[in-house]
Amino acid sequence: MIDSRTAPYAILMLRVTLGLLFLAHAGLKVFVFTPAGTAQFFASLGLPAALAYLTIALETLGGLALIAGFFARVAALVLIPVLLGAIIMVHAAAGFFFTNPNGGWEFLALWIVGLAAVVLAGDGALAVRPTFNSKATA
Template sequence: MNKKAEFGGLLLRIVLGIIFIGHGADKFQGGISNTVQWFDSIGLPGFLAYMVATIEILGGIALVLGLATRIVGAIFILILAGAIIKVQFAAGFIGGYAYDLALLVMSIYLLLSGSKLFALDNLITKTKHHY
């Protein structure tokens, strides 16, 4: 992959990570019990609120650091697909699923392409990339 594409992947990885850290933290700061009740109200088990919020924070941190980028991308795809199908789709495109769709596409990109530039995965796997 060329330098411009890797830089683009780095930007996507960091921005997506920051967004998910914010979303996960908001679920806890707003009172996770409120999120649990909301999950219950839309027909999802309340305990999933804890799982989703934790995955969003830890997955976001992993993306910023460049750890398990493809795996985190795949997990975020599942969360976003669920959010779009279960909640956002009924609200329509604008004001509904447009934002989640953009995050979903970013996650798909990271699943398919990864992001090696400034990624801690490079230290773990000790692979060398020549640009």
């Protein structure tokens, strides 16, 4: 049974944690690899270089939306394909475990499950924009 008193706070914790992870990864692409370096890496994978800039923008805006609880379900849903792309294009060849050379895909899979939980459960507590509810409130 789900405790309706504490469940919204569990989603808040998940939302904020996922948002911070996305901001950290966007920051890595901006401040460590640089946007140009990230674009060059994407091109080396056979992807359009411009996709790197879109990825940085999605990670940044999606991370902020998750933290704030602003359309968190939508943000989580939009971010899932970013992680699927990272698994398919970068991490799948390295195997499952993140400790493998070049990192595996287990962490990204867990991250996807967390995003899916936000999609299914809603925005949680302290959201800027709460989840739409089918019940009318007076």
